Structures are given as structure tokens and as C-alpha cells.
Amino acid sequence: MQIDPHDRALLQRVQDEFPLDPRPYWVLGEALGMQEREVMDRLEALVRQGVIKHIAPVLEPERLGVRSSTLIAMRVPERRMDEVAAVVSGYDSVSHNYRRDDDYNLWFTLAAASEEDLAATLDEIRRRTGIPTGDVLDLPVVRRFKIDVRFWLEEERYGRDR
Incomplete structure (x- = not known):
């Protein structure tokens, strides 16, 4: 192109x-x-x-009052994927809800003002979807990495070698 x-x-x-x-x-x-x-x-x-x-x-979560976040992986029966994804997507605190070709086939991020709020929301999602606790992986943020990706598009501005 x-x-x-x-x-x-x-x-x-x-x-x-x-x-x-x-x-x-x-x-x-x-x-x-x-x-x-x-x-x-x-x-x-x-x-x-x-x-x-x-x-x-690109927002800084801490400045918006978000103090806790986690990545969730769920094992969802194929026949229930659309239903469960719709429940998960209905939460304002959920982003990046996507399907993967894996045993854990629904992944999403969840953010909240506190660990307690985060746990309560995840419990509510589990309850509403009926997905057993053993089919939910909670992968909390331990350390945040900021990657600043830039695409050098203008040769005159940045030079040919970049």
C-alpha cells in the first residue's frame, strides 16, 4: 500500500x-x-x-481513580460464548474483551477503584455467567510496563535510517 x-x-x-x-x-x-x-x-x-x-x-489509570486492574481468562463452553461475552461486555469496568482459540477462550481486562471493587465485580460476573471459579484465571497486574511505540513515517523529519 x-x-x-x-x-x-x-x-x-x-x-x-x-x-x-x-x-x-x-x-x-x-x-x-x-x-x-x-x-x-x-x-x-x-x-x-x-x-x-x-x-x-492513552489514559493513565491512576489519574482517573483506577487503582486495581486484572486480566481475566475464562473457559467458556462454545455454545455459550456470545451470551457470556455479552454479559462481560456490559460492564463499564471491562475493556479488551476478546475471544481466543485456546482452552481459556474469553479474555478481558477488568479495572476498579479498589481491590475490593475489583473482586466484587469479578464475583458478580462469575455469578451472572455461571462460569465456575475453576474455569476463571485471574491474572492481576503486578508491574505495569509502558511501551511507547512510534512509527517513523516522514523521512525528512526523522531521516532515512530510522
Whole structure:
């Protein structure tokens, strides 16, 4: 897939310097010599092409009052997968709910303000889904690793060797 130089510059700016502004696409356009509508159209096209999955903030959980989180793996009978996944997805404290091809075939993250809230929510999910405790792996966060991934898209800005 070929990405034109304008899209490269836009992608680099969105990745590195997304503006915190009521009209971020206007600000991006001003910086890149584009109209606001052109910025939005280009980004929409990049999403349709699969270049961009989505644009979202990366939040610091602790600053939002989230003090406890865990990764849960469940062994869910195939015939109940949609039903159990729907229950799990119904919780605001759940993210990244996805299916895997494994014995433990439903994985999701769960976050809460405290260990007690986290345990209560997990107990409620177990109760509502009827998944036995022995079919639930609770893999709490022991240490958080922050990985800052950057894709170097503009040769002029970062050099060819990067």
C-alpha cells in the first residue's frame, strides 16, 4: 500500500502531537496546510483502508481513580460464548474483551477503584455467567510496563535510517 506524503505527514502529526483542542482537525490542518474537512476525509479514508484502527487517547489509570486492574481468562463452553461475552461486555469496568482459540477462550481486562471493587465485580460476573471459579484465571497486574511505540513515517523529519 502506498501512502502519499500528505497522509504520512498527517499520520506522523496525529501520532506525535494530536492537539487537545475543541477543533483538533482544524489545528492539524493549519499545521499541515490543509483544510479541516480534508484532514477529516483523509483520516476517514485511512481508517477504511485499514491503516488506522482508531484514534483514541492513552489514559493513565491512576489519574482517573483506577487503582486495581486484572486480566481475566475464562473457559467458556462454545455454545455459550456470545451470551457470556455479552454479559462481560456490559460492564463499564471491562475493556479488551476478546475471544481466543485456546482452552481459556474469553479474555478481558477488568479495572476498579479498589481491590475490593475489583473482586466484587469479578464475583458478580462469575455469578451472572455461571462460569465456575475453576474455569476463571485471574491474572492481576503486578508491574505495569509502558511501551511507547512510534512509527517513523516522514523521512525528512526523522531521516532515512530510522
